[in-house]
Amino acid sequence: xxxKACEYGIKSTIYIAEQSIDGKRVSIKExxxxxxxxxxxxxxxxxxxxxxxxxxxxxxxxxxFSIDNITMEKITLKDIVYSFDGDKIYxxxxxxxxxxxxxxxxxxHHEFAIIRDGLTRLLEETTIKSLALQLQxxxxxxKA
Amino acid sequence: xxxKACEYGIKSTIYIAEQSIDGKRVSIKExxxxxxxxxxxxxxxxxxxxxxxxxxxxxxxxxxFSIDNITMEKITLKDIVYSFDGDKIYxxxxxxxxxxxxxxxxxxHHEFAIIRDGLTRLLEETTIKSLALQLQxxxxxxKA
DNA sequence: TTATTAGGGGACAATATTGTCCATTATTAT
DNA sequence: ATAATAATGGACAATATTGTCCCCTAATAA
Ligand code: FES
Ligand code: FES
Numbered sequence: 474x475x476x477k478a479c480e481y482g483i484k485s486t487i488y489i490a491e492q493s494i495d496g497k498r499v500s501i502k503e504x505x506x507x508x509x510x511x512x513x514x515x516x517x518x519x520x521x522x523x524x525x526x527x528x529x530x531x532x533x534x535x536x537x538f539s540i541d542n543i544t545m546e547k548i549t550l551k552d553i554v555y556s557f558d559g560d561k562i563y564x565x566x567x568x569x570x571x572x573x574x575x576x577x578x579x580x581x582h583h584e585f586a587i588i589r590d591g592l593t594r595l596l597e598e599t600t601i602k603s604l605a606l607q608l609q610x611x612x613x614x615x616k617a
Numbered sequence: 618x619x620x621k622a623c624e625y626g627i628k629s630t631i632y633i634a635e636q637s638i639d640g641k642r643v644s645i646k647e648x649x650x651x652x653x654x655x656x657x658x659x660x661x662x663x664x665x666x667x668x669x670x671x672x673x674x675x676x677x678x679x680x681x682f683s684i685d686n687i688t689m690e691k692i693t694l695k696d697i698v699y700s701f702d703g704d705k706i707y708x709x710x711x712x713x714x715x716x717x718x719x720x721x722x723x724x725x726h727h728e729f730a731i732i733r734d735g736l737t738r739l740l741e742e743t744t745i746k747s748l749a750l751q752l753q754x755x756x757x758x759x760k761a
Numbered sequence: 762t763t764a765t766t767a768g769g770g771g772a773c774a775a776t777a778t779t780g781t782c783c784a785t786t787a788t789t790a791t
Numbered sequence: 792a793t794a795a796t797a798a799t800g801g802a803c804a805a806t807a808t809t810g811t812c813c814c815c816t817a818a819t820a821a
Contacts, residue, residue: 517810568759592732774810
């Protein structure tokens with residue numbers, strides 16, 4: 474469904490948001506521990522999230538990654554997925570045709586488009602803050 | 618969504634079925650022309666489809682690939698997807714946790730599971746024959 | 762100013778996926 | 792039998808993705 478990079482990106486962002494709600498900045502080590510991911514690779518992921526203005530970072534002692542409250546309310550899963558996997562999941566053809574086109578549909582277009590649009594809505598409507606709050610409430614988990 | 622191999626597998630199968638309805642066997646070259654795919658690679662795909670008893674093949678002049686009528690009514694998209702991509706799309710966690718588990722859900726589990734189950738139903742219920750007939754009727758297309 | 766802390770970035774390595782090449786085998790028709 | 796046809800199979804190559812290593816830069820505190 475999503476690339477590994479995107480999965481790490483989503484999980485990292487949710488974790489950072491959860492900690493930011495408590496006013497805590499987190500280091501890369503804390504992130505990788507929380508989401509069970511390779512450290513150096515996750516570091517690249519976080520850099521990309523920063524470039525896309527999804528998270529913030531501060532160097533030096535007391536530094537780390539964070540997300541301000543306004544951003545975590547504004548950013549949705551769609552923004553993160555778009556950063557890593559582009560828009561093929563929203564717009565791409567399920568059978569890999571150059572472009573999805575209702576007037577020249579592939580054999581699965583009609584059925585597939587419904588699923589895909591449902592997924593798009595979900596990703597658009599789910600904010601990072603809502604996911605972070607669920608996590609904080611012990612209603613969801615970031616690793617097995 | 619699906620691997621390239623799986624996409625080629627689906628398209629090949631639908632095309633072969635369409636031709637089989639007309640009693641025609643098709644060669645690799647015809648398949649790759651119809652679905653616009655690399656020939657040697659598609660050849661591997663067809664071998665795998667054969668191993669999984671989704672299509673039949675016959676060597677020699679007059680030979681080629683085919684699907685008998687009973688099989689094309691029985692085989693669904695799910696069978697093909699399973700052959701190439703396994704069951705992660707049906708059972709896997711959207712955020713890549715080791716296993717999807719409702720009692721220890723990842724942050725997107727509840728929303729994601731609905732989408733995923735819808736996709737599963739779609740793949741289970743769609744037969745190759747139905748897709749082949751649509752294609753034959755000019756209602757869908759295998760390449761741009 | 763210096764030691765320490767923590768993110769940034771470049772090069773590289775491992776792995777998986779996608780794709781190619783070429784020789785072989787089986788089948789059919791002549 | 793022989794030639795032609797068409798799938799089969801193995802080795803290999805290209806590319807994309809995932810992951811690692813190591814040094815650099817910035818910030819803070821002592
Ligand atoms: S054309 Fe394939 S999904 Fe729309
Ligand atoms: S636990 Fe992630 S989708 Fe079910």
